Amino acid sequence: MPEFILLISEQEIKKQLKKIGQKISIDYKDKDLxxxxxxKGSFVxxxxxxxxxxxxxxxDFLGASSYSGTSSTGQIVFTKQPDLKLENRDILLVEDIMDTGNxxxxxxxxxxxxxxxxxxxxALIDKxxxxxxxxxxxxxxxxxEKGFIVGYGLDYDEKYRNLPAIYDLKL
Known part of the structure; x- marks a missing residue:
């Protein structure tokens, strides 16, 4: 049975989202954001x-995957491309977790x-x-610094995205 160790509560997430949203609003004022x-991980x-x-x-959305279980395969597969025209626009890529960076x-x-x-x-999490x-x-x-993180959109083999907080998953 997996063990879930709470790392970041719902309240902490909401507080940080407000701060980041305000900063983005200021930084992109009068820009074409x-x-x-x-x-799938960023949707929440x-x-x-x-x-x-x-x-x-x-x-817009872009689908990309490189994980199998808890490990990156090293191969990036694009499963969806953006629909909007991106030329001369200010793009902010929204990712659930920055891990290897690949x-x-x-x-x-x-x-x-x-x-x-x-x-x-x-990124929600910079690991x-x-x-x-x-x-x-x-x-x-x-x-x-470390851990295999699930919840709030982050998954383990497509499970646990629905958890409202962020946990370190111990298998």
Missing amino acids: VLIGVL FLADLTRQISIDHEI TLLKITEFIKKSNPKSIKIC HERREVKIAVDYSCFSL
Whole structure:
């Protein structure tokens, strides 16, 4: 039976979302902001984040996967591409967790082909334990050193996304 160790409560998540939403609203004032959620893990975070951003913006999604169980396969598979025109627009990639960095590096390279005005990254969790590439996280709600994290959109083999807080999963 898996064990769930609480790392970040619902209340802490809501507090950080408000702060990040305010900062994004200030930083992107008078810009053409498009939030691109990286599926599937970002959907809960993105839904709550968009409601904390007070400026006009659009939302799109990009599907990318590199995980099997608790390990990255090293191979990024794009399962959905954005529908919106991204050229000359300010793109904020919204990700559930920055782990190895490989997936977001490939996504950033892919989005650059659309000639956006700018690309920045917003991650719910910036985790450093397995970082393999140097890539900047411009906005992060939480920074963690290690653990396999589930809840609030983060999963283990498609399970536990529905948990309202963030937990370290012990198998």
